[in-house]
Each structure stands twice: as C-alpha cells, then as structure tokens.
Amino acid sequence: MLEIEKLVKRYRTGDMALKGIDLVVPDGQVMALIGPSGAGKSTLIRCVNRLVEPTSGAIRLNGTNLVALSTGELRKARRKLGMIFQEYALVERLSVMENVLSGRLGYVGFWASWFRRYPDTDIEEAFRLLTRVGLDHMVDKRADELSGGQRQRVGICRALIQNPELLLVDEPTASLDPKTSRQIMRLIRELCQERGLSAIINIHDVALAQMFAERIVGLRLGEVVYDGPPTGLTAEVLTTIYGEEDWAATMQKGGDDDAGDEASDDTPARAPRSHDDTHPTFDRDRMAGLT
Amino acid sequence: MTESVVHSPRRWRKPPLIASPLVRWGLVLAVALYLAAALGTVDVNWKRVYEGLPRGWQFVAAFFPPDFSSRWSEIYDGILESIWMTVAATVVGVSLSIPVGIGAARNLAPAPVYYACRAILAVSRSFQEIILAIFFVKLFGFGPFAGFLTIAFATIGFYGKLLAEDIEDMDPKQAEAVKATGASWLQWINYGVQPQVMPRMIGLGLYRFDINFRESAVVGIVGGGGIGATLNTAFERYEFDSAAAILIVIIAIVMLVEYSSGYLRRWVQ
Numbered sequence: 001m002l003e004i005e006k007l008v009k010r011y012r013t014g015d016m017a018l019k020g021i022d023l024v025v026p027d028g029q030v031m032a033l034i035g036p037s038g039a040g041k042s043t044l045i046r047c048v049n050r051l052v053e054p055t056s057g058a059i060r061l062n063g064t065n066l067v068a069l070s071t072g073e074l075r076k077a078r079r080k081l082g083m084i085f086q087e088y089a090l091v092e093r094l095s096v097m098e099n100v101l102s103g104r105l106g107y108v109g110f111w112a113s114w115f116r117r118y119p120d121t122d123i124e125e126a127f128r129l130l131t132r133v134g135l136d137h138m139v140d141k142r143a144d145e146l147s148g149g150q151r152q153r154v155g156i157c158r159a160l161i162q163n164p165e166l167l168l169v170d171e172p173t174a175s176l177d178p179k180t181s182r183q184i185m186r187l188i189r190e191l192c193q194e195r196g197l198s199a200i201i202n203i204h205d206v207a208l209a210q211m212f213a214e215r216i217v218g219l220r221l222g223e224v225v226y227d228g229p230p231t232g233l234t235a236e237v238l239t240t241i242y243g244e245e246d247w248a249a250t251m252q253k254g255g256d257d258d259a260g261d262e263a264s265d266d267t268p269a270r271a272p273r274s275h276d277d278t279h280p281t282f283d284r285d286r287m288a289g290l291t
Numbered sequence: 292m293t294e295s296v297v298h299s300p301r302r303w304r305k306p307p308l309i310a311s312p313l314v315r316w317g318l319v320l321a322v323a324l325y326l327a328a329a330l331g332t333v334d335v336n337w338k339r340v341y342e343g344l345p346r347g348w349q350f351v352a353a354f355f356p357p358d359f360s361s362r363w364s365e366i367y368d369g370i371l372e373s374i375w376m377t378v379a380a381t382v383v384g385v386s387l388s389i390p391v392g393i394g395a396a397r398n399l400a401p402a403p404v405y406y407a408c409r410a411i412l413a414v415s416r417s418f419q420e421i422i423l424a425i426f427f428v429k430l431f432g433f434g435p436f437a438g439f440l441t442i443a444f445a446t447i448g449f450y451g452k453l454l455a456e457d458i459e460d461m462d463p464k465q466a467e468a469v470k471a472t473g474a475s476w477l478q479w480i481n482y483g484v485q486p487q488v489m490p491r492m493i494g495l496g497l498y499r500f501d502i503n504f505r506e507s508a509v510v511g512i513v514g515g516g517g518i519g520a521t522l523n524t525a526f527e528r529y530e531f532d533s534a535a536a537i538l539i540v541i542i543a544i545v546m547l548v549e550y551s552s553g554y555l556r557r558w559v560q
Binding site for chain 1: 462469473486487489
C-alpha cells in the first residue's frame with residue numbers, strides 16, 4: 001500500500017509543482033493520474049522513487065517512509081518501485097536482454113553486472129517475461145532496432161523483473177499509435193492483475209485512462225481535483241481538471257472502441273507505426289495480450 | 292500614392308550585421324589600415340631573397356635521392372621507439388583521462404570534483420607538446436621516457452575534455468531509467484552512461500593514437516627520444532639524404548595509421 005501525505009514539491013525556480021497531495025493507493029489497484037501538462041503528474045510519480053526530491057511531506061510504501069531514506073536505503077527501496085517511462089528510456093546501445101537484466105542491478109554486485117554474469121534465476125525470469133510480452137525471439141537485438149511498441153514492452157519487462165511492489169508508469173503511450181497504445185495499456189493492466197501489483201499511470205489520454213484504470217485521479221496545478229471511478233468523469237469534472245472545452249466528443253467515445261488519440265491533443269509525437277506489432281506467429285501475439 | 296506602393300514589388304535585403312553604416316565601414320577601414328601597416332613592418336629584403344635562391348635549391352637537392360641504407364639501423368630503432376612511445380602513452384593517457392573526464396562532466400560530478408577535474412584538463416591543454424617535452428626532458432633527462440610522459444599528459448587534456456563533453460551531451464532519460472532500478476553509482480555509469488559514449492570514445496581513441504604518433508616525432512627534436520631524435524641527429528650531421536629517408540618513413544607510417552584508424556572507426560559505429 002502506498003500512502004502519500006501532504007506531499008509538497010517546490011522547484012528551485014519557485015514553482016509549486018505539488019501543493020500538499022494526500023493520496024492512498026491500496027494493493028492491487030491500477031490508478032490513472034490525469035491532468036493538463038504542467039499539473040505535476042510527472043513530478044508526483046518521480047517524487048515516489050525520488051528521481052525528484054520532495055520538498056516536504058511523507059510517502060510510505062508498506063510502512064517505510066521513502067522520503068526519509070539515506071542514499072543506500074533509497075537504492076534498496078527503488079528495487080521495489082518499478083518504473084515505465086515515456087518514450088521507453090531504454091539504453092539504446094544495449095541489447096534487449098541487457099536492458100531487461102538492468103532491472104536486476106539493485107540485486108547483483110558490481111562485477112557480476114559488469115561481466116553480465118547474472119544469476120541463472122534472473123536469466124530465466126528475463127526469458128519468461130520476454131516470452132510473456134512476445135519478445136523472446138529478440139533477446140540479442142539492440143534496443144534501437146525495435147519498434148515503439150516493442151520497446152515499451154521491453155521497458156515493461158525491465159520494470160517487472162525488479163519484482164516491484166508498485167509500478168510507476170509515466171506516459172506509457174505518449175509516442176505510440178492508438179492501437180499500440182491500447183495494447184500496451186492492456187498489457188500493463190493484465191500484468192498488474194496477474195501479480196496483484198498496484199500501479200500509478202500518468203496519462204494524457206482520458207479515453208485510455210477510463211478504459212484501463214479502476215480509479216482516476218485528476219490533478220490540476222499541483223492539487224487533486226478529482227478522485228473517483230472512471231464513470232464519474234463528466235463534462236463538468238473534465239472542465240475542472242483541464243479547463244473549458246467541448247467535452248462531448250471525449251465523453252461519447254470514452255467507452256467506444258474507436259477512441260484512442262482523439263482526447264490527447266497535447267501529445268503531438270504520435271508517429272504512425274501501424275504495422276509495428278504484427279508478428280507472424282499468432283501465439284506470440286496472444287501471449288503478449290495483443291489479440 | 293498608396294495605390295503605387297501596393298503594386299510595386301516589395302524589396303527585401305538581409306539586415307546588415309552591424310546596423311550603423313558609419314561603424315561598419317569604419318571597422319572595415321581600420322582593419323585594412325592595420326593590415327597594411329603590419330605588412331609594412333615585415334621587412335623583406337628582396338635582393339637577398341633572390342641571391343639566396345640557388346643556396347635554397349642546393350639544400351632541397353641535397354635531400355635527393357633519399358638514403359635509406361647507410362643509417363637504416365638508427366632509423367629502425369627510432370621508429371620502434373616512437374611506436375612503443377605512442378602505444379604506451381595512448382593507453383596510459385586514455386586510462387587516466389577516463390576518471391578525469393567523468394569528474395569533469397557537469398551532469399555527473401558534484402561542483403568541487405567538477406572544478407578540480409576541469410582544472411586538470413585546463414592545465415593539460417594549456418601547454419603545447421613542445422613546451423611540455425622541454426619541461427619533462429629537464430625533469431627526467433633525455434630519452435623516450437620524457438617523450439612518453441609528454442604525450443600521455445597531452446592525451447589526458449584532449450581525451451578527458453572530449454569525454455566530459457560527450458557525457459554532458461548524453462540522453463539523460465536513459466541514464467535516469469537505469470538509476471530508477473536501484474543501481475549503484477558504478478553500475479549506473481556502466482549501464483546508463485558508458486553505452487551512450489562508447490562508440491565515439493573508441494573513435495577518438497584511435498584518432499588520438501594517430502595524433503600521438505605524429506607528436507612522438509616532434510618531441511624527439513627537443514630530446515624526447517624516438518624517430519624525432521634520429522631526424523634531429525641526421526640534420527645536425529648534414530645528412531640530408533638520410534633525413535629525407537626518415538621523413539618518408541614518417542609520412543608512410545602516418546598514412547598507414549590514418550587509413551587503418553579511419554577504417555576501424557567506420558567499423559565501430
């Protein structure tokens with residue numbers, strides 16, 4: 001269980017990114033965090049694993065206050081926080097397998113990682129995860145040879161091999177086409193269900209958030225302005241989160257199958273990658289939850 | 292009136308770099324005057340130049356034909372010495388510049404380490420190899436050890452600075468993702484930073500090897516050993532034909548290193 005208490009982040013420029021956030025994420029809950037650009041979504045999830053240092057407040061993961069940890073303790077705590085990034089953030093010149101195994105860095109010693117001598121159980125788990133997402137045939141490909149959807153699946157494996165207690169997911173679909181976006185979101189949700197894992201997913205796409213999350217939290221200017229079920233996102237609620245706009249189209253398409261990129265007009269980098277995830281073998285697609 | 296303005300084609304010119312025409316032309320005039328004055332102080336005695344021409348020609352003619360045989364064992368020893376100086380200095384210099392380069396990258400190092408490493412790089416880069424060589428020859432005496440130190444020291448400045456700059460230009464997201472897994476600092480460097488800078492570093496290492504071989508010929512002239520010492524001896528003995536042979540050997544080796552390092556660098560990308 002993740003408990004966030006009066007979390008404040010003030011950047012050195014003086015900008016108040018988070019103005020006292022209180023939030024509880026129970027075990028096994030997939031929560032979507034929505035809000036306009038600059039609302040503090042990214043800052044909030046980065047405060048949890050302290051890629052951004054919080055100014056004040058407390059963040060407790062199963063009782064441990066992450067904000068108070070020393071550098072060494074923080075390293076140990078980060079192992080339990082899997083993170084999936086916008087635009088994948090794979091190390092491009094490392095192979096798929098090396099990228100996945102880098103999720104174990106917190107568990108192995110320096111020389112073992114330097115010589116890529118990971119324990120057999122880690123290698124086995126890496127193969128198992130890559131098979132699960134349908135990429136076991138690409139272990140020795142360099143990460144930059146993969147398509148967007150494939151890269152994000154490697155990113156998911158890297159986070160899961162950490163054996164995390166919580167997934168922090170930052171705009172997982174920001175540069176993917178609508179179909180791949182749905183596949184990735186579906187995969188994340190399924191994996192969370194399989195492992196009873198809770199997740200915080202930052203996402204611009206309201207329709208996707210409604211489709212795949214059990215709970216939606218709306219952030220505006222560093223404050224929680226909505227916290228409730230996906231069905232509660234009425235036009236008035238969306239107006240409080242994002243500001244005045246004709247929300248009719250978004251609302252209609254919310255549950256509809258043709259939604260996707262309509263609702264996210266502030267993510268311009270949607271490269272059309274239509275045939276990314278079409279693999280010859282039906283089995284792999286099924287395994288990856290792509291059917 | 293307005294009618295004609297609308298119909299005439301509109302003109303556009305690139306705005307001048309310096310807006311005021313007075314300042315602009317004044318600057319041009321000042322530069323021209325200074326250049327003329329400077330050339331005027333170079334006192335060339337054309338008569339003497341003319342008289343010296345045949346002697347110059349004799350000097351050039353003395354280089355031909357190049358004589359490889361009479362001093363071959365000295366040339367051979369000098370070349371071998373230069374090559375080991377180059378190899379040793381490149382390996383040692385690059386190895387030493389890795390920690391300095393990492394420390395001099397603003398996105399990796401805390402401020403005190405950053406300033407200390409930048410200072411090391413600045414010192415190493417502020418002296419030309421000849422000056423360093425004279426210094427090291429005074430310190431350690433004549434011979435290839437002084438030359439080796441000179442080249443290794445100069446390599447630190449070159450390689451460390453370029454490494455630091457390459458690290459500063461890396462993609463922070465890839466490094467951040469590795470940090471988020473709970474990696475230690477060294478693991479973070481090995482997984483998040485090293486893969487990003489490696490191809491360029493290998494290329495620069497080969498390029499520096501290339502430079503170091505040429506430097507090894509120069510430092511010999513001031514007593515740093517190697518082929519440069521052999522070349523200097525040949526000049527002092529007025530054995531211009533042997534000197535020509537040495538120059539040809541140096542050119543051949545530089546070309547060989549140039550082509551092979553170019554080939555290797557393409558292969559690394």
